[in-house]
Amino acid sequence: MLDKETVLTALNTIIDPMSGQGLTDAGLVRALIVSPERVGFMLEVPQDRVTQYGPIRLASEKLLAGLDGVKKAQVVLTAELAPNPQPQKAASARLSDKAVEDSRPKAPVAGVRPNHVKRVIVVGSGKGGVGKSTVSLGLAIGLQQLGLSVGFLDADIYGPSAPVMLGISKPPEFGADKLMVPPEAFGLKVNSVGFLVDPDQAMIWRGPMASQALTQLLTQSRWGTAEEPLDVLVIDLPPGTGDVQLTLTQKTLIDGAVVVSTPQEMALSDARRAVTLFGKTGIEVLGVIENMAYFLSPDGSELEIFGRGGAKKMAEALKIPFLGEVPLDPAMRKGCDEARPLTALEPDGAMASRFKVMAQKVLDGLWK
Numbered sequence: 001m002l003d004k005e006t007v008l009t010a011l012n013t014i015i016d017p018m019s020g021q022g023l024t025d026a027g028l029v030r031a032l033i034v035s036p037e038r039v040g041f042m043l044e045v046p047q048d049r050v051t052q053y054g055p056i057r058l059a060s061e062k063l064l065a066g067l068d069g070v071k072k073a074q075v076v077l078t079a080e081l082a083p084n085p086q087p088q089k090a091a092s093a094r095l096s097d098k099a100v101e102d103s104r105p106k107a108p109v110a111g112v113r114p115n116h117v118k119r120v121i122v123v124g125s126g127k128g129g130v131g132k133s134t135v136s137l138g139l140a141i142g143l144q145q146l147g148l149s150v151g152f153l154d155a156d157i158y159g160p161s162a163p164v165m166l167g168i169s170k171p172p173e174f175g176a177d178k179l180m181v182p183p184e185a186f187g188l189k190v191n192s193v194g195f196l197v198d199p200d201q202a203m204i205w206r207g208p209m210a211s212q213a214l215t216q217l218l219t220q221s222r223w224g225t226a227e228e229p230l231d232v233l234v235i236d237l238p239p240g241t242g243d244v245q246l247t248l249t250q251k252t253l254i255d256g257a258v259v260v261s262t263p264q265e266m267a268l269s270d271a272r273r274a275v276t277l278f279g280k281t282g283i284e285v286l287g288v289i290e291n292m293a294y295f296l297s298p299d300g301s302e303l304e305i306f307g308r309g310g311a312k313k314m315a316e317a318l319k320i321p322f323l324g325e326v327p328l329d330p331a332m333r334k335g336c337d338e339a340r341p342l343t344a345l346e347p348d349g350a351m352a353s354r355f356k357v358m359a360q361k362v363l364d365g366l367w368k
């Protein structure tokens, strides 16, 4: 089986035109993924040099494709972080149908990206209790298992769950730079509104107070450094489409959103509202996930307890990607309650594979 060392050594034979060093030594090989399905990395270069590196991208892809045992090679050319503030991404061409006008990303919104974070995604749901936090965490772990550095911000003021799901009891400490240092759990950098306040108090926060606390968690946490920026920050939003979600999505430069729903019509109509909210704030919806799609019974049959397929149909109707379904799995519930996330503990298990596939789709949407 091919390993990362071999790939890095091979890539070092390609010379970076700027530094004269091999690509690996020059630090240009980022987010390297070596899996049985594919080998790939992000070639991260200064913004004004992107065109110059086109041939290097092609040469790297060709080299990877020629390595023994590689089925698919993919090199994504990306510009280094620009200073804040940056304009929000332009509207997506995919949401063009008149019928889904409301869910289209509108005019670009200026927002601030947290320092040293390359991409920010939000995970939302219209309705509470659909498993948004469970799915957000699964996606964050999936992205990390694909080789990225990942942060997880639990912004759910109505029910912060990261401290319990990940077993973190101590709030973050402050560094010399007066920034919060997010504690690490299962390879993720984690911060949560639950570390700042008693959850019972958070429930009764008025909109502006809650928004301010969330902005603080976002911008005053040391997610990454200039030398080691964070690849992706996953934000678990509070359920619904109220002021808090609106303010957060307007003030922050967000690269994409994922919407979680269960199959029932009630949950779906709320999920549609969440898609609309993202559209209004100029955020591209990277996809929809159907949680609790079915229950796999011990005899192997798939029981569709809440119905199945509604989220996929909704995604098709709104012309947004469907990322996949997550079955009801008691081991998943138990893992969350006991701070033993199933997909982190069983990285080769069926549930982890499912989340890796969805994380890959998110990744493809973020770095297209």
Ligand SMILES: Nc1ncnc2c1ncn2[C@@H]1O[C@H](COP(=O)(O)OP(=O)(O)OP(=O)(O)O)[C@@H](O)[C@H]1O
Pocket: 125, 127, 128, 129, 130, 131, 132, 133, 134, 135, 156, 158, 159, 161, 239, 291, 292, 326, 327, 328, 329, 330, 332, 333, 334, 336, 337
């Ligand atoms: N696919 C699943 N299989 C089994 N249990 C699940 C699954 N998804 C979520 N759960 C369980 O359902 C409960 C609610 O999930 P979670 O807290 O993730 O929902 P939420 O949408 O974030 O809720 P809230 O809106 O209250 O923040 C939790 O006990 C969780 O472990």
